Every structure is written in C-alpha cells, then in structure tokens.
Amino acid sequence: MNLISLAHAQAAAPQAGPESTLVSLLPIVVMFVILYFVMIRPQMRRQKEVKAMIEALAKGDEVVTTGGLVGRVAKVGDNYIQLEIADKLEVQVQRSAVSMVLPKGTIKSA
Known part of the structure; x- marks a missing residue:
C-alpha cells in the first residue's frame, strides 16, 4: 500500500510550465544561430563574389x-x-x- 501512495504522489507532481519548454529549446536555437554565422553566411558571401567576378569578365x-x-x-x-x-x-x-x-x-x- 505504501508503494501505491508514492506512485500517486509522483503522478500528482506539478507539470512543467511554458518557461521550461522555452529553456529546453534554447540550445537548439543557439546552435542554429551559430550554424548560420559560421557556415551559411560565409558561403552566401562567396557566392556573391563569384557571381560578381563572372559578370565582370x-x-x-x-x-x-x-x-x-x-x-x-x-x-x-x-x-x-x-x-x-x-x-x-x-x-x-x-x-x-x-x-x-x-x-x-x-x-x-x-
């Protein structure tokens, strides 16, 4: 009987709020921002330079x-x-x- 009351007590624990969800998504958002500045933005800059060079031939x-x-x-x-x-x-x-x-x-x- 003691085990059953513990299980009910654990199930009745307060659920995580919206701020907890935001905190768990924060690392993923930070990784995408870093990926943008490290990989995507320099590649777009290189493509612009190559396009300008080809047009200026x-x-x-x-x-x-x-x-x-x-x-x-x-x-x-x-x-x-x-x-x-x-x-x-x-x-x-x-x-x-x-x-x-x-x-x-x-x-x-x-």
Missing part, C-alpha cells in the same frame, strides 16, 4: 577555368566566352566555368 582578362585551362578572354557572350589558350587557338567555355581571374600579364606569350 571582359575581353583581355586572363582567367583560369575549373578544368584547368589558362587563357585570355577573346570574346564575351551572355552564357559563353571565347578563351584564347594559344596563338590563334580559341575554345568556347561557359562563363560559369571560370574559377579565377588572374592579374594582367600573368600569361606570357610564346
């Missing part, structure tokens, strides 16, 4: 593609660029394939 820029081709931009279109990789040898690549714009004079003419 102009004739005469020296670039490196994601495939490793190094050349000088000969012609710029909406989606594609003509890339001169050797004397009188041009290839057409997508603008999004450009990974880096090199400083002027990096490519030496042979």
Whole structure:
C-alpha cells in the first residue's frame, strides 16, 4: 500500500510550465544561430563574389577555368566566352566555368 501512495504522489507532481519548454529549446536555437554565422553566411558571401567576378569578365582578362585551362578572354557572350589558350587557338567555355581571374600579364606569350 505504501508503494501505491508514492506512485500517486509522483503522478500528482506539478507539470512543467511554458518557461521550461522555452529553456529546453534554447540550445537548439543557439546552435542554429551559430550554424548560420559560421557556415551559411560565409558561403552566401562567396557566392556573391563569384557571381560578381563572372559578370565582370571582359575581353583581355586572363582567367583560369575549373578544368584547368589558362587563357585570355577573346570574346564575351551572355552564357559563353571565347578563351584564347594559344596563338590563334580559341575554345568556347561557359562563363560559369571560370574559377579565377588572374592579374594582367600573368600569361606570357610564346
């Protein structure tokens, strides 16, 4: 009989209030805020920089593609660029394939 009265006493304990629920969700919210500032925000900034670099491509820029081709931009279109990789040898690549714009004079003419 003593055990039954203990069980009833435990069941009658006061329930957690709304502030307790808020405190238990606080670590999850803090983790999402940290995740945003550590991973998501820098990635969005990098994407903006890459997009600005690709939009700013102009004739005469020296670039490196994601495939490793190094050349000088000969012609710029909406989606594609003509890339001169050797004397009188041009290839057409997508603008999004450009990974880096090199400083002027990096490519030496042979």
